[in-house]
Amino acid sequence: MTPLADAEAFARPRYAEAHRHYHTAAHIQAVIDALDARGVLTPAMALAAWGHDLIYDPRASDNEERSADEFDGWLAAQGAADALRRDVRALILATRHTSPPATRAEALFVDADLSILGAAREAFGAYDRAIRKEYAHVPDDAYREGRAQVLRHFLNRERIYTTPEFSDLEPQARANLQAAVAQLTMR
Numbered sequence: 001m002t003p004l005a006d007a008e009a010f011a012r013p014r015y016a017e018a019h020r021h022y023h024t025a026a027h028i029q030a031v032i033d034a035l036d037a038r039g040v041l042t043p044a045m046a047l048a049a050w051g052h053d054l055i056y057d058p059r060a061s062d063n064e065e066r067s068a069d070e071f072d073g074w075l076a077a078q079g080a081a082d083a084l085r086r087d088v089r090a091l092i093l094a095t096r097h098t099s100p101p102a103t104r105a106e107a108l109f110v111d112a113d114l115s116i117l118g119a120a121r122e123a124f125g126a127y128d129r130a131i132r133k134e135y136a137h138v139p140d141d142a143y144r145e146g147r148a149q150v151l152r153h154f155l156n157r158e159r160i161y162t163t164p165e166f167s168d169l170e171p172q173a174r175a176n177l178q179a180a181v182a183q184l185t186m187r
Contacts, residue, residue: 003078004046010074011050022130023056027116034112038165044084045109047075048091052113058134068092097153101162111166117154117176118161118169124176148184151177 015025031049035041051071055063068089075085087105094106097114101107116127135143154160155177161167 003080004043004050006078007047007050007074011054011071014054014056017056019058019134020056021133022127023053023134027053030115031109031112034115034166035108038108040108040165042105044087045091045105045112047071047084048088048109049112051088052092052095052109056134059137064093064096104163107162108165111161111163111169114154114160114173115166115169118166118171118173119176120172121176121179124172124180128180144184148181151181151184155181 011028012025015023015028028049031052032041032046035045035049051067051074052064054067054071056067057063060066071092072085072089075088080088090102091106091109094101094110095113097110101110116124119127131147132143135147138146155174159167159170160173160177161170
């Protein structure tokens, strides 16, 4: 098996956990495909894709850190070079979306992770419904308020996508997000 195939075999069972509806192997493949279609996929990005949502607990706020730690431990056990491990870890942590990406690779990876926001309306709707299922434990009023806040965070950015490779998604992402926020705030 190739290292990427090994990573997929290691991670795939996590992405099949029953509580996942969006953060599944299909999301991972979509991230990889988005990067590949734009000719920017690197081995570190492909590995980070499989590691970035390894841990996904909708009740937790440290999923990316825990995913980075666990995936780094797995990479170390595979004998991965320190430089590759550092790159993969940085890419995974960039998907916290708490600060601007520090490198071009991080920016591309974050844009790929957010590419669903700029998908066709129907695909975005399916994503939005899947996220709601992942947060089924949250009462409707609290969910609507919290989800609207998250979506507004992206809308309030000067640009949702920071790389030229993903900039074509910007208009559709803004339309999707505005429609979703309007739906969430309707009573």
